[in-house]
Amino acid sequence: MFTSIELLLLSISVLLLLAILVSKASGRVGVPALAAFLGLGMLAGSDGIGGIYFDNPWLTQLVGTIALSYILFAGGLETRWRVVRPVFAPALVLSTLGVALTTLLVGAFAILAMKFSLLEGFLLGAIVSSTDAAAVFSILRSRDTRLRGHLEPLLETESGSNDPMAVFLTIGLVRLMSDPALSAFSLLPFFLIQFGVGGLAGVLLGKAGIWLVNALKLREDGLYPVLTTTLVVFIYGIAASVGGNGFLAVYLAGIVMGNGVFVHRRSLIRYHDGLAWLMQIAMFLVLGLQVFPSRLPNVALGGLLIALFLILFARPVSVFVTLHPFAFHLREKLLISWVGLRGAAPIVLATFPLLAGLEQSSTLFHIVFFVVLLSVLVQGSSIPLVARLLKVCDPEPAPEPGNLSEMLLDKYQGDLVEMKVMPDSPACNRRILEIGLPDSALLVLIQRGEDLFLPRGDIILLAGDRVLVASDKEGIALVRTLFER
Numbered sequence: 001m002f003t004s005i006e007l008l009l010l011s012i013s014v015l016l017l018l019a020i021l022v023s024k025a026s027g028r029v030g031v032p033a034l035a036a037f038l039g040l041g042m043l044a045g046s047d048g049i050g051g052i053y054f055d056n057p058w059l060t061q062l063v064g065t066i067a068l069s070y071i072l073f074a075g076g077l078e079t080r081w082r083v084v085r086p087v088f089a090p091a092l093v094l095s096t097l098g099v100a101l102t103t104l105l106v107g108a109f110a111i112l113a114m115k116f117s118l119l120e121g122f123l124l125g126a127i128v129s130s131t132d133a134a135a136v137f138s139i140l141r142s143r144d145t146r147l148r149g150h151l152e153p154l155l156e157t158e159s160g161s162n163d164p165m166a167v168f169l170t171i172g173l174v175r176l177m178s179d180p181a182l183s184a185f186s187l188l189p190f191f192l193i194q195f196g197v198g199g200l201a202g203v204l205l206g207k208a209g210i211w212l213v214n215a216l217k218l219r220e221d222g223l224y225p226v227l228t229t230t231l232v233v234f235i236y237g238i239a240a241s242v243g244g245n246g247f248l249a250v251y252l253a254g255i256v257m258g259n260g261v262f263v264h265r266r267s268l269i270r271y272h273d274g275l276a277w278l279m280q281i282a283m284f285l286v287l288g289l290q291v292f293p294s295r296l297p298n299v300a301l302g303g304l305l306i307a308l309f310l311i312l313f314a315r316p317v318s319v320f321v322t323l324h325p326f327a328f329h330l331r332e333k334l335l336i337s338w339v340g341l342r343g344a345a346p347i348v349l350a351t352f353p354l355l356a357g358l359e360q361s362s363t364l365f366h367i368v369f370f371v372v373l374l375s376v377l378v379q380g381s382s383i384p385l386v387a388r389l390l391k392v393c394d395p396e397p398a399p400e401p402g403n404l405s406e407m408l409l410d411k412y413q414g415d416l417v418e419m420k421v422m423p424d425s426p427a428c429n430r431r432i433l434e435i436g437l438p439d440s441a442l443l444v445l446i447q448r449g450e451d452l453f454l455p456r457g458d459i460i461l462l463a464g465d466r467v468l469v470a471s472d473k474e475g476i477a478l479v480r481t482l483f484e485r
Contacts, residue, residue, distance in 0.1 A: 011052070015044060019281045034132070034343055035376040037281055038369075041288015054289040057354040064348030067283035068163065069236045069250045074276035075160045076254020077269050084255075087154040090326040094154075094336075095162035098318040102129040103169055105314040106306065113309075114302050120360055123173040127350050127368050128310060130166035131159050132343020146394035147387060151332060155339055163345050164248035168194050170349045174356050197244030199252060205235045206256025213262040224264045225271045263418075280344070287347045291369045299363060303370030310371065311379065315340035331390040338386050342375040416444065416468060417476050419483045423463040427482045433457035435482050440475035444468040 022036040044050030084091070107125030110116045116124065146152070172187040209231050218224060232250055239249030258269065296303075316337035323333055350368040353361035387393050421428055427435040432443060432455055443455035445468040453459075461467070469479050 015040065015285055016278075016281060019285060023281075034280075034284060035373065035380065037284030038288045038373060038376075041285040042291060042293050043288075044285070045289045045292070047293045052289060054286075055292075057290070057351045060286055060290045061348060061351040061355060063286045064283050064344065064351065065236075065246075066233065067279035068247060068345060068348060069232055070272070070279040071276045072160060072163065072247055072251040073232045073235075073254040074269075074272040075156070076251045076256075077258035077272055079156065079160070079255050079258055081255065081259045083153045084157050087150045087157060090323055090328070091154050091157035091161065093322045093326075094158045094319065096165050098158075098322040099129045099162050099165040100169070101318040101321060102310070102314050103166075105317060106310055109309045109314070110306065113305060116360070119173055119177045120364070123170065123177065123353065124306070124364055124367065126166060126169035126173055127364070128306070128342055128346045128371055129169065130162045130342075130345045130349075131340050132345060147335070148392050148394045149332070151335065151392060155336065160251050161248070164195065164198065164245040164251075166345060166349060167245060167247060170352055174352050174358065177353075177358055178356050193243045194245040195248065197242055198239050198246065198248035199244075201239040201242070201244050202235070202249035202252025203256055205231075205238065205249065206253035207260075209235070209253060209257050210260040210262045213264075213268075221264065224268060228268055228272065229275070283344050283348075287344060287369075290351075291366060295362070295366050296370055299367045299370055303367045303374065306367060307371045307374040307378075310342075311338075311340065311375065331392055335387060335390050335392050338379060339383060340375075341379050341383075342372045344372075346372055415473065415476060416470050417479075419467050419469055419480065421461050421463055421465040421467065421483050425483050427461050428463050429460060431458055431460050435461070437482070438471070438475045438478045441469055441471035441479050444470050 019037055019040055022040055042048055044052050045054060103122060103125040105125070106128060107122035109121075110124050111118060111121035114121075147155075168191055172190060175190075176182050176184065176187075209228070212231075213224065213227060216227070218227070231253075235253045236246035236250050240246035262268075316334075319333055319337045319340075323336070328336070346368050347365075350365040353364055437443070446453055446455055446459070446461075447466040448462065448464075455467075467483065469476065471479060
């Protein structure tokens with residue numbers, strides 16, 4: 001246990017710093033960062049060299065729920081609807097019927113081969129039924145491997161949308177096991193409410209989020225990340241409080257906002273990407289702390305059997321069955337089957353039986369942890385090789401990283417400032433080339449009503465135009481005298 005606040009803060013900072021360093025090293029050797037974070041958490045735990053005793057399923061679930069909400073929201077923000085639209089139908093089927101079919105297959109195997117009870121077997125299947133593509137795409141980017149056609153958007157959409165189905169099945173089965181008086185038919189209204197209310201709340205609150213960010217007109221730019229950070233937990237809380245699926249709500253709200261227009265959109269998307277990484281590190285470290293490595297050998301055989309069945313049979317069968325009506329080639333289906341990477345969501349879901357006090361809950365948790373670790377190490381590290389062997393890689397190289405606009409502004413100590421052309425300003429009703437812009441200033445973009453266009457010298461500025469200006473502080477001050485009263 002920690003003896004002081006200072007030691008606690010020092011330990012947290014050291015763990016986060018080590019996680020970042022381990023993440024960089026893991027990308028070079030082809031091991032997903034997820035496995036590195038989990039391993040670091042295990043080493044820091046009571047059975048590891050860190051000696052930190054941590055056995056708190058409630059706190060683990062709380063951290064996991066909050067972290068998954070921010071990760072899903074960030075994924076939604078970066079999802080372009082025009083890219084997702086062609087694969088929306090197969091992704092939806094794969095993330096619902098595919099998850100249900102995986103649950104049935106893994107559950108049946110656990111019942112027949114490992115002597116679990118009926119509900120225990122299907123609960124194990126539900127917990128490991130969802131995929132996690134965050135580590136997959138980090139591996140693809142680190143190896144400069146890009147997938148051909150619609151494979152990447154399909155896998156991204158599936159991984160972002162299949163957690164709600166797994167959550168529903170897990171909670172439903174825990175309810176049935178906790179209250180024998182309930183019947184399986186009682187889950188039908190629960191399913192309709194979860195997805196109906198969660199989906200509606202996500203769309204409506206996403207639109208409300210766009211309106212709120214644009215309408216508040218905060219004087220301090222630093223408050224906008226605070227606002228959107230608050231919106232995520234608010235959306236999850238509202239949806240879950242009225243019976244909806246909070247994870248589905250935050251993911252859909254992220255998609256709605258990411259495809260809308262709001263102030264500081266680009267910087268807010270980058271902020272939430274960084275926040276998602278922080279949440280991912282924190283979640284995996286906590287999950288690693290919650291597991292006791294000394295108990296893993298007792299479930300190693302069962303975990304190995306479940307993992308092999310899931311990887312080699314359950315996932316491929318669910319992919320081939322659910323994608324049969326869609327035009328995917330054999331090689332593409334094989335890759336989709338192999339990219340059934342299990343991540344943090346199954347481990348978080350494994351805390352539900354722990355909190356419910358169910359029999360075999362500790363065994364289930366450690367089996368799930370073993371399955372996730374094996375899936376990440378085996379599948380995650382081999383995805384680039386499998387993609388090349390199946391010849392589904394995009395021959396064009398990935399775009400070079402970097403942001404020229406930010407690099408330029410940083411180098412010349414410049415700013416990007418939005419200004420409004422006032423009716424009685426010197427620039428109103430005059431062409432851009434006539435208003436006498438300082439040499440250090442550049443007009444980047446003009447918004448007129450709902451239209452956006454690039455500035456040209458012959459464009460006449462009108463009252464109410466909103467103009468994005470790049471310049472140093474002296475140039476910004478001079479431009480303000482031209483655009484404002």
